[in-house]
Amino acid sequence: MATLPDGALMQRAAAGLAAVCARILRGADNASPGMDWRGGGQVTRPARGGPYGARVVLLVGSGDNGGDALWAGARLARRGARVDAVVLRHDRVHESGLSAFLDAGGRVLSDDDGPLTPAAEQAVRKADIVLDGILGIGGKGGLRDDAAYLAALASADAGLVIAVDLPSGIDADTGETPGAHVRADVTVTFGTHKVGLLIDPAAEAAGHIELVDIGLGPYLPRPAVEMLEHGDVAARIPVPGRHADKYRRGVLGMLAGSTRYRGAALLSVGGAVHGGAGMVRYAGPREVSAMVLERWPEAVTAPDVEHTDRVQAWAVGSGLGDDRGDEAEAALASGLPVLVDADGLRHLPAELTCPALLTPHAGELARMLDVDRGDVEARRLHHAREAARRWGATVLLKGSTTLVVSPDGRVRVNSTGTPALATAGSGDVLAGLGGALLAAGLDPLDAGSVAAHIHGVAGQVAAGTAGQPAASDVLDAVPGAMVSLVAAHDLL
Numbered sequence: 001m002a003t004l005p006d007g008a009l010m011q012r013a014a015a016g017l018a019a020v021c022a023r024i025l026r027g028a029d030n031a032s033p034g035m036d037w038r039g040g041g042q043v044t045r046p047a048r049g050g051p052y053g054a055r056v057v058l059l060v061g062s063g064d065n066g067g068d069a070l071w072a073g074a075r076l077a078r079r080g081a082r083v084d085a086v087v088l089r090h091d092r093v094h095e096s097g098l099s100a101f102l103d104a105g106g107r108v109l110s111d112d113d114g115p116l117t118p119a120a121e122q123a124v125r126k127a128d129i130v131l132d133g134i135l136g137i138g139g140k141g142g143l144r145d146d147a148a149y150l151a152a153l154a155s156a157d158a159g160l161v162i163a164v165d166l167p168s169g170i171d172a173d174t175g176e177t178p179g180a181h182v183r184a185d186v187t188v189t190f191g192t193h194k195v196g197l198l199i200d201p202a203a204e205a206a207g208h209i210e211l212v213d214i215g216l217g218p219y220l221p222r223p224a225v226e227m228l229e230h231g232d233v234a235a236r237i238p239v240p241g242r243h244a245d246k247y248r249r250g251v252l253g254m255l256a257g258s259t260r261y262r263g264a265a266l267l268s269v270g271g272a273v274h275g276g277a278g279m280v281r282y283a284g285p286r287e288v289s290a291m292v293l294e295r296w297p298e299a300v301t302a303p304d305v306e307h308t309d310r311v312q313a314w315a316v317g318s319g320l321g322d323d324r325g326d327e328a329e330a331a332l333a334s335g336l337p338v339l340v341d342a343d344g345l346r347h348l349p350a351e352l353t354c355p356a357l358l359t360p361h362a363g364e365l366a367r368m369l370d371v372d373r374g375d376v377e378a379r380r381l382h383h384a385r386e387a388a389r390r391w392g393a394t395v396l397l398k399g400s401t402t403l404v405v406s407p408d409g410r411v412r413v414n415s416t417g418t419p420a421l422a423t424a425g426s427g428d429v430l431a432g433l434g435g436a437l438l439a440a441g442l443d444p445l446d447a448g449s450v451a452a453h454i455h456g457v458a459g460q461v462a463a464g465t466a467g468q469p470a471a472s473d474v475l476d477a478v479p480g481a482m483v484s485l486v487a488a489h490d491l492l
């Protein structure tokens with residue numbers, strides 16, 4: 001801001017915002033490649049030939065977010081749209097934005113007594129597009145009173161809700177939703193993705209996300225949250241070199257499955273085999289080992305942890321049951337890198353001294369931290385950070401947003417997840433994949449985030465062919481997912 005004339009950034013933001021609105025109103029393809037990181041996200045478009053004659057309503061709060069909406073509204077009005085503004089507080093409104101809006105032929109429907117006039121409500125109901133400029137990054141706490149009412153009205157009745165910078169009422173820095181908030185179909189965000197647009201529950205309220213570049217790039221600090229793209233993952237997938245042998249590729253010891261949960265052994269060994277482990281050493285009861293060998297003849301089995309050698313990393317816990325705690329503790333005390341899943345999480349020491357990747361779902365993390373599951377889901381980043389700090393380990397929190405948080409505070413959010421993965425046993429596949437990557441020498445942050453990315457791509461592929469895939473379908477899709485990731489980046 002210091003290097004530019006006053007208001008220049010707002011003009012860039014408003015121009016980008018108006019351009020996205022015009023494109024949507026034209027019915028042009030609004031799913032620009034690379035922008036919608038969640039994939040899919042098709043937006044139902046208002047059937048208009050363009051801005052001319054379209055009904056646009058601005059919800060205008062008291063800060064610069066409202067200013068963006070007013071300047072964008074002015075641009076759309078000049079292109080023939082019928083643009084009405086509902087101003088939340090007439091005593092606090094972006095002044096130059098308001099006069100530009102009025103000069104361009106925009107109308108204000110609210111009055112000094114408050115925003116909820118009959119004309120304002122009517123306009124929201126009939127709008128092709130509602131632009132949510134109530135709150136941006138300056139918002140604190142959820143929406144109150146009139147703003148909450150308008151947000152609910154717009155989300156329920158209006159054509160398309162387009163959030164300016166972020167859906168008003170979400171927490172921009174955490175992904176939490178402290179109270180009432182807008183539910184947008186599209187969010188046009190400026191300069192950089194806000195953390196809250198990437199992490200549920202707030203991310204869900206953002207809909208399809210468009211980034212408008214306003215030239216902040218050179219000035220942005222290191223991001224608080226990273227999201228790997230396909231190419232980043234491809235570059236991190238270990239590819240066997242010329243002098244590879246099974247030991248150099250990594251031997252994964254696996255303490256998973258039990259006579260009660262036999263499938264977990266098959267799925268997690270499979271995840272590790274397809275994840276590129278040089279060798280998987282499965283330690284478990286005789287009858288489970290026999291099943292493992294039948295399905296995965298390449299695995300090497302042992303009766304228990306003590307009888308495994310040359311293991312380079314451990315994956316502990318998926319479907320392990322309650323009665324092998326001593327072995328889990330032995331693996332955790334080995335000093336080797338370790339992935340800890342499911343029942344293994346009950347056996348964590350007070351602090352871990354080895355490189356560790358913990359992979360709880362929300363219920364497991366809630367138990368670890370002695371909080372409610374609902375609270376973990378409402379404050380994913382907070383609780384994942386808390387566990388990473390408490391155990392000195394990397395924490396991969398599974399669920400609708402998979403987060404990977406390292407004890408030094410780095411955070412990655414996975415972009416490839418799909419609800420199709422929410423099926424019994426899919427976490428076992430993930431544990432195998434992550435374990436293989438640890439054994440190959442990736443650090444826990446890379447192992448967790450690369451495994452989650454591959455797992456998500458496999459889930460998407462499986463959903464595309466099996467409709468409602470089982471965990472076995474996800475496992476079967478892993479090799480194809482790896483090939484497509486690596487081949488697309490020319491690394492094969």
Ligand SMILES: NC(=O)C1=CN([C@@H]2O[C@H](COP(=O)(O)OP(=O)(O)OC[C@H]3O[C@@H](n4cnc5c(N)ncnc54)[C@H](O)[C@@H]3O)[C@@H](O)[C@H]2O)[C@@H](O)CC1
Nearest residue numbers: 009010013063064065066135136137138139140141142165
């Ligand atoms: N900072 C930048 O570089 C740019 C910012 N821009 C816009 O400016 C926005 C930030 O503007 P502001 O800092 O003015 O903040 P906001 O527009 O988010 O609004 C903050 C105002 O709302 C009030 N407020 C906060 N929480 C509230 C609540 N729960 N209920 C009611 N009122 C509440 C505050 O007292 C403050 O007056 C961004 O989101 C973006 O839209 C853009 O113009 C582009 C450049």
Ligand SMILES: Nc1ncnc2c1ncn2[C@@H]1O[C@H](COP(=O)(O)OP(=O)(O)O)[C@@H](O)[C@H]1O
Nearest residue numbers: 398399400417418419421422424425426427428
């Ligand atoms: N709603 C969802 N959206 C995206 N991914 C999900 C969702 N629910 C679960 N998942 C993913 O599915 C997998 C389920 O793992 P987990 O809960 O450990 O199941 P299980 O123990 O049965 O294998 C995890 O990778 C998780 O991130």
Ligand SMILES: [K+]
Nearest residue numbers: 132135164168
């Ligand atoms: K907003």
